[in-house]
Amino acid sequence: MKRFLTMYALSFWLTGAAALSVASFVTEPAFAERGAAFEGTWTGYFENSTGQRGDDSLTLEEDRDGHLHGMWSGNVPVEGTRTGETTAELHGRTDTRSYRIFLSAHGDELTLKYTARRLDSSGEYEGEARFTRRR
Numbered sequence: 001m002k003r004f005l006t007m008y009a010l011s012f013w014l015t016g017a018a019a020l021s022v023a024s025f026v027t028e029p030a031f032a033e034r035g036a037a038f039e040g041t042w043t044g045y046f047e048n049s050t051g052q053r054g055d056d057s058l059t060l061e062e063d064r065d066g067h068l069h070g071m072w073s074g075n076v077p078v079e080g081t082r083t084g085e086t087t088a089e090l091h092g093r094t095d096t097r098s099y100r101i102f103l104s105a106h107g108d109e110l111t112l113k114y115t116a117r118r119l120d121s122s123g124e125y126e127g128e129a130r131f132t133r134r135r
Contacts, residue, residue, distance in 0.1 A: 037086055037105040038062055041134045046073075048116075048127030056129045058112065072101070072112075096120040108133040 039062045047053040058078075060070035066082035072092055078101060080090030090101040101114045112129040 038068055038082075038088055038103065038110070042110050042131035043134050044110075044129055044131035046112075046127055046129035049125045052127075056131070058110070058129070058131055072099075093119075 038060050040060065042058040042060070044056055045054065046056040056073055058070065058072050060068050060078075062068050062082075066088075067079070068081060068088055068090060069077075069079040072078045072090075076092040076094055076097075076099060078090040078092040078099070080088055080101070082088045086105045088103040088105075090099075090103065092099040092101060096119050098117045098119055099114050100117075101112055104111045104113075110131040110133070112131065114127050114129075115124055116127065117124045
């Protein structure tokens with residue numbers, strides 16, 4: 001009986017160790033692939049609630065912890081972090097605007113939604129940009 005219990009405990013322990021090994025193996029590639037969702041150079045167009053529209057760009061880098069930083073529209077330094085596998089929140093600021101930015105990635109397509117607060121006068125406005133990854 002003692003031998004049976006020892007074998008049962010050993011079997012249970014080995015099963016748990018194997019499950020942990022598989023879980024580690026499965027989660028590592030997902031973590032390594034995370035950077036592919038946002039990092040890179042993106043080009044597209046924007047439109048905002050003030051009636052402006054035109055070409056737009058976004059360049060992002062991502063570290064292993066999911067922190068993002070880069071340049072939006074050629075003159076807005078941005079930084080932030082992932083909020084999910086395909087979502088992130090960024091903040092940016094120029095001398096005249098403060099931006100709160102939400103990103104949503106779908107393969108080689110990226111949607112950027114933002115709220116801009118005027119720093120040189122009163123008021124806010126919203127906008128959206130749609131990008132594709134430049135290769």
